Amino acid sequence: MATTDAADFLDALTQRLGPERVLTGAAPMAAYESDALTAFRARPRAVVLVDSAEEVVDVVRLCAAANVPFLARGSGTSLSGGSLPVHDGVVIAMNRLNRILEVDPVRRTAVVEPGVVNLAVSDAAEAYGLYYSPDPSSQSVCTIGGNLAFNSGGAHCLKYGMTSNHVLGLKVVLPDGEVIEIGSDSLESVGPDLVGLFVGSEGLFGIATKITLRLLPKPETYFTLLAAYDSLAAAGEAVAAVVASGLLPGAMEIMDNLAIEAAEAAVGAGYPLDAEGLLIVELEGEKQQVAAESELLLEVVRRSKPYLEHIASDPDDRMRIWKGRKSAFSAVGRLSPDYIVQDGVVPRSRLGEALTKIQHLGEEHRIRVANVFHAGDGNLHPLILFDGRVEGELERAEELAGEILRLCIDLGGSITGEHGVGMEKRQYLGEMFGEADLDAMRRIRMAIDPGELANRGKMFPDAEAPALLSHAPHPLEAAGIISRE
């Protein structure tokens, strides 16, 4: 874009939003240059703070007319670099679009703006005995718009699914400024599932401005069991046994010794420090059903011979157990100046094999790896610890990260369970999918956004990459406000 055109474009933005909501200086834009994947940093042309859906539409139309790339940003908690600015593009900051427009207890839906924080939806639904199910560890700050773009998950996805399974209807600004509505208030639909296509498209299809979410009745009761094992494999086998028993727990999580140690030091969850593998299993639902299921669960878990078991005695005890789990990653981060979180998925029955191989790979690369994972759905979260100040460590850590992703692909899994491809895993998408598969996805992208304006450079392997800097913790993470899952 010629200088005069560039100036005209900024003028048009300023005219529409007012000067105080168009940030262009290095200092005010600094907070937007990166997200929770701090390895990457990029300087946008401008950051605009929008107040309404109409403003989003107008900004997108101005960008489209001037051929300027853009992306929407919520709280910037993406672990895959999904909300990293496009160099010289516009960042549309959505946080002010944070109204909960409606909670309907009969339909069990909430209609929200994209800047609403995940946990705020459950808070608003609580009065009706309802909640919003997807629970990413960053749920106290991450926004629904970001959850939607990356199909975020959490610890409780096995039974009720990820974000995608809880979005019913959308109002969307396509990358050329066209506004469409897809889906409805109903759980059912007719015709191709366009809502399903849009969720998890990582911002490449445009921006959702109004979102209808499905709410679930709050479980009447929980049964939370902690079991400690003297090997990680034994904990893994217990998960297999629970699955084989026909039970369907709401969550099944495993932590290894390094993660236990760190979580314990951070929040004092009461975890046994000498355990090599710690299993958390949680049943949820109505009282009679959970009572009947918990007997079977105890029987099955006892057969797996944990050396210690603990049943949450009350809601506070349960919260303490979960607090340890949810803080595990930021806690492990204290053991190391830098770290990379991975998010691969393997078939559940190959968890043990995957963990052993990850351990060997770590030893080979002389890098420590801690493990916390959603065992119920095979979603690993190896945490690769390194010190960026030591020459060569960053490179070795990156190499190890790549080999872990390849391992997941080789075992028949996925490179990402819930963090998305974003900037981080672009080069591995082509290893998971064939050329024809990627080509079909690219064709869809190009048909929807021929100028590749919406979140340009993300997801697809061939896009240009910004400079790799380091793997320092996100500022919110350092402050203990968010954590990695």
Add this chain to the structure above:
Amino acid sequence: MTGAPSRPGSAAEVAEAVGGAERIVPRGGGTKPALWSVEGAYVLDLSALSGITEYLPSEYTVTALAGTPLADVDARLAAKGQYLPFDPLLVEAGSTVGGAVAAGANGPGRLRYGGLRDFLLAVTFVDGRGEIVRGGAKVVKNAAGFDLPKLMVGSLGRLGVLTECTFKVFPHPESCATLRVAGMALDEAIEAAGRVGAGAVEIECLDLAHGLAGWDLEIRIGGRSFALDARLKRAADLLDTDVSTLSDDADARHWRARREFGWASTAASVLKLPLTPATAGALEQVLADLDASQVARVYSAGIQQAFVAWPAERVADLPALDRALSEAKLTALALRAPAEAANQPILGHRTGGELLRRVEQALDPAGRFGRL
């Protein structure tokens, strides 16, 4: 078209057939004729593309070729105490894996954990250019790439010909039973349904069936046998009226008949309509305005969808129904309909047109599958 196999036995043969066709529509078990009876189109018979390619009970995943009868999948899963939680329709009639996904048709049991969109993990399909495309992953959690499996749910064979699907499966409840209240007024039944739905008891199915004496409210509860009686009683207490109970075989038979459309005349067109308890009244009004208040119908899956049996003798009124539905902002999918009504299986209100057009352009630029 010449030389292309009429009954392809592999994805490559499907690709060959699609590449050589001007206008082509896939057909699985043939149980939903409104989706493949397209004038002038070559009907690609997928029944030879059959077989369960991988079943891993411990992974909660099953993979089958698109022409595999759902009855085969059901039987394999049942032997391991598992099931397809979206509760497919017309299983005994011969419905196939690909047909179910393409129709996006879920049964009453979808209420408990979700529909096809929530349980389809991976797909292989042949797009309109004759390319074999894979999407998703054969594991229960995945966020890599665009969600092509979801796009194929409800695509009606117009975005690609499915050749293989992987589903997430769940353990089947140990036992189930159904509470039934007969002869309610619709308002009363919807209100009672809401009361039970808002209670703590977790429900497998909740249907309102239109009968001669009014509406029958049917609530199915499933889980550990040991706790079932207490839970049935708890739900019945919320109904506060005369309740009968269907157990064991009677319960199973009842819901099987519901899924097989045993309540609709075989000559009738069967339509599926997404709605909510708040919009059921709008459909009732549409039917009343068309003097069709007596047609057989069911509000299913917690009143999230209606199935309407439109009588054979009133086929000529389908265009009027289409217009009335549009005005009421309701949408319908004809699952079963006579050939003359089948060229456009979607009736009533449409959304997302511009996005759909772009996706169609990407996957089927020549329009071989026709446009929705």
